Amino acid sequence: MLYHSSRDKSVEVSASEAIVKGLCSDGGLFVPEKIPYLSLDEIVALGNMSYSERATEIFSLFLTDFRKNEIKDCTGKAYTKEKFETDTIAPIYKLNDHTYILELWHGPTCAFKDMALQILPYLLTTSMEKTGTDKKVAILVATSGDTGKAALEGFRDVDGTKIFVFYPTGGVSEIQKLQMQTQEGDNVGVYAIEGNFDDAQSGVKKIFSDNEFKAKLRERGYELSSANSINWGRLLPQIVYYVSSYAELVKNKEISCGEEINVCVPTGNFGNILAAYYAKEMGVPIKKLICASNSNNVLTEFIRTGVYNKNRAFVQTISPSMDILISRNLERLL
Numbered sequence: 001m002l003y004h005s006s007r008d009k010s011v012e013v014s015a016s017e018a019i020v021k022g023l024c025s026d027g028g029l030f031v032p033e034k035i036p037y038l039s040l041d042e043i044v045a046l047g048n049m050s051y052s053e054r055a056t057e058i059f060s061l062f063l064t065d066f067r068k069n070e071i072k073d074c075t076g077k078a079y080t081k082e083k084f085e086t087d088t089i090a091p092i093y094k095l096n097d098h099t100y101i102l103e104l105w106h107g108p109t110c111a112f113k114d115m116a117l118q119i120l121p122y123l124l125t126t127s128m129e130k131t132g133t134d135k136k137v138a139i140l141v142a143t144s145g146d147t148g149k150a151a152l153e154g155f156r157d158v159d160g161t162k163i164f165v166f167y168p169t170g171g172v173s174e175i176q177k178l179q180m181q182t183q184e185g186d187n188v189g190v191y192a193i194e195g196n197f198d199d200a201q202s203g204v205k206k207i208f209s210d211n212e213f214k215a216k217l218r219e220r221g222y223e224l225s226s227a228n229s230i231n232w233g234r235l236l237p238q239i240v241y242y243v244s245s246y247a248e249l250v251k252n253k254e255i256s257c258g259e260e261i262n263v264c265v266p267t268g269n270f271g272n273i274l275a276a277y278y279a280k281e282m283g284v285p286i287k288k289l290i291c292a293s294n295s296n297n298v299l300t301e302f303i304r305t306g307v308y309n310k311n312r313a314f315v316q317t318i319s320p321s322m323d324i325l326i327s328r329n330l331e332r333l334l
């Protein structure tokens with residue numbers, strides 16, 4: 001499986017290169033050349049496996065330059081009861097006969113970002129070995145709150161990596177700020193910036209496309225990479241819980257095999273719901289994807305009207321992780 005740039009089909013890199021680079025040098029995002037398909041039988045069969053085994057199966061379809069035992073090693077280290085409190089890793093709570101809540105907050109930082117950021121460091125270090133880089137990786141992260149803490153926790157003291165997190169002053173909740181500012185680890189850095197999340201994200205993007213700066217870093221032995229959901233290694237682990245949940249619901253006889261479900265996702269940078277879209281394209285019987293926004297409803301408006309207009313007032317809400325006007329992952333969908 002090769003990966004193209006969302007802006008240039010002639011770009012072709014392996015999965016490990018896509019993960020190490022994070023963002024394509026033309027500013028595009030890496031997208032898989034095709035979406036693998038799972039039959040209903042294959043999806044339902046996942047129900048008899050542990051969460052890490054399910055992840056191994058799905059990762060194998062996308063990370064074709066990884067050996068199965070390398071993938072197993074990554075998933076086995078990341079998805080443990082020790083880290084996620086529960087054997088099922090992502091338990092499903094039944095609200096009523098027709099509504100279920102996927103509990104993605106059992107990881108070490110209580111954010112659903114842990115589902116991906118607990119495994120990304122393993123995927124990244126394995127990818128670095130594969131691409132034969134002699135460099136260390138400096139991870140840059142823009143955060144509206146949850147990603148920052150989850151990324152810091154995932155990468156702290158991981159050999160060969162350093163991580164730098166940029167968050168908007170006043171744009172994250174008090175607890176998130178405290179979580180980040182008290183982060184432990186010898187390879188971590190946390191910076192408050194003036195502006196909102198979009199400014200943080202644009203600033204990080206600017207650094208990524210500054211070739212002079214990157215050359216200087218290279219001289220000092222560092223390559224840049226990203227732990228934001230623009231990195232394929234962030235998005236892929238999120239596909240797993242949608243496929244896994246369907247298998248789980250069938251196994252528990254909550255739905256019949258083949259019955260369609262709707263999936264509703266609170267949305268900011270369009271990563272989580274995009275993972276659900278990939279799961280649907282892979283064959284999971286998902287009927288509707290419901291994109292939930294807060295008052296920064298640029299995405300819901302885009303989906304309703306076809307017009308994406310980021311020129312509007314930025315509203316600070318009580319759900320800062322959704323206070324985003326420039327949803328980077330939408331480019332992958334388009």
Ligand SMILES: *Cc1c(COP(=O)(O)O)cnc(C)c1O
Pocket residue numbers: 111112113146147229266267268269270271272273321322
């Ligand atoms: C990250 C996050 C979101 C937004 O997810 P995207 O993948 O950026 O769309 C929404 N809510 C919470 C609590 C989050 O942590």
